[in-house]
Amino acid sequence: MNDEHTEPAAPGPQPQTWSGVRTGPLQEGEWVTVTDPKGKRKSLLLQSGHTYHTTKGGVPHDEMIGGPDGNTVITAGGMGLLVLRPLLSDYTVTMPRGAAIIYPKEAGQIVLAADIFPGARVLEAGVGSGGLTLSLLRAIGPHGELHSFERRPDFAEIARSNVRTWLGADPPGWHVHVGDLVEQLTAAPDDPAEVDRVILDMLAPWDCIEAVRDRLAPGGVLCCYVATTTQLGRVMDTIRTVTGFTEPQGTETMTRDWHAEGLAIRPAHGTGSHTGFLVTARRLAPGVVAPMRKRRPAAGAYGPDYTGPRPAWVPTLAEVHGDADPTTDWGRLG
Numbered sequence: 103m104n105d106e107h108t109e110p111a112a113p114g115p116q117p118q119t120w121s122g123v124r125t126g127p128l129q130e131g132e133w134v135t136v137t138d139p140k141g142k143r144k145s146l147l148l149q150s151g152h153t154y155h156t157t158k159g160g161v162p163h164d165e166m167i168g169g170p171d172g173n174t175v176i177t178a179g180g181m182g183l184l185v186l187r188p189l190l191s192d193y194t195v196t197m198p199r200g201a202a203i204i205y206p207k208e209a210g211q212i213v214l215a216a217d218i219f220p221g222a223r224v225l226e227a228g229v230g231s232g233g234l235t236l237s238l239l240r241a242i243g244p245h246g247e248l249h250s251f252e253r254r255p256d257f258a259e260i261a262r263s264n265v266r267t268w269l270g271a272d273p274p275g276w277h278v279h280v281g282d283l284v285e286q287l288t289a290a291p292d293d294p295a296e297v298d299r300v301i302l303d304m305l306a307p308w309d310c311i312e313a314v315r316d317r318l319a320p321g322g323v324l325c326c327y328v329a330t331t332t333q334l335g336r337v338m339d340t341i342r343t344v345t346g347f348t349e350p351q352g353t354e355t356m357t358r359d360w361h362a363e364g365l366a367i368r369p370a371h372g373t374g375s376h377t378g379f380l381v382t383a384r385r386l387a388p389g390v391v392a393p394m395r396k397r398r399p400a401a402g403a404y405g406p407d408y409t410g411p412r413p414a415w416v417p418t419l420a421e422v423h424g425d426a427d428p429t430t431d432w433g434r435l436g
C-alpha cells in the first residue's frame with residue numbers, strides 16, 4: 103500500500119485539534135482502509151462515481167460514502183469487505199516514503215521516553231518521510247512548536263506532502279528547515295533559540311550532539327534513534343564526552359504479536375524483528391557538570407582497540423601506559 107496515498111488531501115481538517123482524526127459518516131475525499139476476508143488491506147480514497155475492483159467483483163465507493171466507520175460492504179461477487187478509517191499508525195506505515203520511517207512501536211515509545219507534551223517546543227532531525235513528525239505533531243498539539251530539519255529537499259517535500267495528506271494542511275507551529283542540522287543551527291542562532299526536546303534520527307547523530315545541546319533548555323530531553331549497536335555505542339560515548347547531559351540510557355523496544363485461539367496460544371509467526379535503539383539523556387543547566395561516575399567501565403571497554411570518543415573520566419591510553427602512540431590514541435575527544 104506504500105504508494106497509494108498520492109492523491110489530493112482529504113477535506114475537512116479539524117483545526118481545533120490538528121489530530122487528523124475524523125469522526126461521523128465517511129465522506130467523499132477521505133482515505134479508508136479496506137480489508138478482505140484474508141486480512142489483505144488496501145488504502146482507498148473515497149470518490150463518488152468510482153468503483154473499487156477486486157478479484158471478486160467491484161463495489162462502488164458510493165456504497166461506502168455516507169456509511170459509518172467500521173462498516174462492511176459486499177462486492178458484486180459476494181465478498182464482504184471491512185471499511186475503516188486508518189489510524190495514525192496505519193497511515194504512517196502505508197504513506198509514501200523517501201527515507202525509512204520510525205515505526206509506530208518506537209514512535210510511541212519516543213513520545214513517552216522524550217516526554218513530548220502538549221505545547222512543547224521540539225526539534226527533530228532528519229525529518230525523512232515524516233513518519234515520526236506525525237506522532238510529534240499530534241503529541242505537541244496546536245500550541246506546540248516543531249522544528250523539523252532535513253538536508254535532502256526531496257525528502258522534506260515527501261514529509262510535507264505526507265503531513266498535509268494526514269492533517270489536510272500544514273499545522274500551525276510546524277517549521278521545516280531544509281539543510282544540514284549543524285549548518286542550519288550555526289547560521290541561525292535564534293531559529294529556534296531554545297527547545298524543550300530534541301529527537302535525532304540520522305546516520306551520524308554524534309555529529310550534532312554539541313550543536314543541539316546548546317539549544318536544549320535545562321532539564322530538556324535528548325532522544326536519539328539509531329539502528330545498529332555501533333551507532334548506539336558511539337552516540338552514548340559522545341553524549342558522555344561532550345558533557346552537559348546526564349548519563350545516557352540506551353533501550354530497545356520489543357513487541358511481539360500473539361496468536362490466541364482456544365487452546366492454541368503462542369507467539370505469532372514472523373514478528374519481533376529488530377528495528378532500532380533509543381538513547382535518552384537530560385540536559386543539565388549550563389556550566390553544571392554531572393557528578394563523577396563512581397562505577398568503573400568494564401575492563402577493556404576503552405582499551406587499545408577503542409578509537410571512539412572518550413568521556414572525561416576515562417583515562418587516555420597515554421595516561422594508562424605512558425607510551426601510547428599519539429597517532430592511534432585519540433585522546434578524550436576521539
Ligand SMILES: C[S@@+](CC[C@H](N)C(=O)[O-])C[C@H]1O[C@@H](n2cnc3c(N)ncnc32)[C@H](O)[C@@H]1O
Nearest residue numbers: 201203204228230231232233234253282283304
Ligand atoms: C532515517 S531518515 C529519518 C526518518 C524519519 N524520522 C521518519 O520517521 O520518517 C534519516 C534522515 O536524516 C537526514 N539527515 C541525515 N543527517 C542529517 C543532518 N546532519 N541534518 C539534517 N538531516 C539529516 C537524511 O537525509 C534522512 O532523510
